Amino acid sequence: MTYSNYTPDDQAVWQLLFSRQMAQLPGKASQAYLDGITATGFRADRIPDFERDLNPRLQQLTGWRVQAVDGLIPNRDFFELMANRNFPATTWLRQRNQLDYLPEPDMFHDTFGHVPMLSNQAFCDFLAALSQIALHHIDSEEAIAMISRLYWYTVEFGLIREGDQLRIYGGGILSSPGETTYSLFSLEPQRIPYAVETLLKTPYIIDHFQEQYFVIESFEQLYQSVSQIEETLESLLVS
Numbered sequence: 001m002t003y004s005n006y007t008p009d010d011q012a013v014w015q016l017l018f019s020r021q022m023a024q025l026p027g028k029a030s031q032a033y034l035d036g037i038t039a040t041g042f043r044a045d046r047i048p049d050f051e052r053d054l055n056p057r058l059q060q061l062t063g064w065r066v067q068a069v070d071g072l073i074p075n076r077d078f079f080e081l082m083a084n085r086n087f088p089a090t091t092w093l094r095q096r097n098q099l100d101y102l103p104e105p106d107m108f109h110d111t112f113g114h115v116p117m118l119s120n121q122a123f124c125d126f127l128a129a130l131s132q133i134a135l136h137h138i139d140s141e142e143a144i145a146m147i148s149r150l151y152w153y154t155v156e157f158g159l160i161r162e163g164d165q166l167r168i169y170g171g172g173i174l175s176s177p178g179e180t181t182y183s184l185f186s187l188e189p190q191r192i193p194y195a196v197e198t199l200l201k202t203p204y205i206i207d208h209f210q211e212q213y214f215v216i217e218s219f220e221q222l223y224q225s226v227s228q229i230e231e232t233l234e235s236l237l238v239s
Contacts, residue, residue, distance in 0.1 A: 001068075001091040003049045010093050011047055017099065017108050018044045020177060028180055030160050030167040032123070032219065036116025047093070048111055058115075062124045066115060072104060076138050082131035087118055100177070113171030114155070122219035123169075127155065129226040133233065143237055146200040150229065153199050153214045159183065159191065160216050166191065169219075182209050191215055196228045200236060 048054045055065040067086040081088050089110035117123050137143035156172035173179045190212040
């Protein structure tokens with residue numbers, strides 16, 4: 001979809017989704033994410049235009065850009081894009097009767113949930129390095145399954161400790177009103193310190209809120225764990 005194809009109703013749906021989430025994210029989202037909302041120029045009244053507005057800002061900040069894709073793409077294409085510092089994001093937007101649930105990610109999830117974090121250099125470096133590891137093992141279903149678990153519990157559903165508080169940086173949480181509150185305040189899920197081997201071995205769920213969340217201490221910790229990810233993955237594959 002080209003930007004000119006968005007209708008006034010699409011713009012209104014974006015504004016509704018954006019305003020609803022931004023009303024509750026202060027005090028819950030990581031500071032890096034909130035800073036990224038400002039740095040990327042996100043606005044309630046306008047769907048981001050990747051080429052005209054968003055990518056020039058991102059390239060100045062971290063050297064990344066957003067690459068429009070039709071929807072879910074094959075693993076090789078996904079990791080090749082990110083290894084080259086291109087974040088794949090779909091351009092179709094949910095309709096009014098889909099505000100709270102979608103069977104697959106739309107552009108609000110991909111863009112609002114993930115793109116502000118692309119203003120953080122350590123997080124971006126982690127994404128690129130993890131994607132390089134994935135490409136090295138792209139023909140191994142077992143390896144890609146383990147890397148997908150780590151991606152899920154960090155990029156999609158990660159929590160970070162800021163001072164003595166837990167905050168959200170995972171895009172799957174940040175784009176979900178229900179899971180934003182659940183991930184931080186519900187007594188049901190476990191909140192576990194980031195541990196590479198544990199993440200690689202922990203299956204995830206896609207049809208309801210998570211049963212566990214993994215907590216990092218900093219985005220530098222994520223990036224610095226890349227060599228451990230590579231070594232642990234190799235060890236698990238031969239064991």
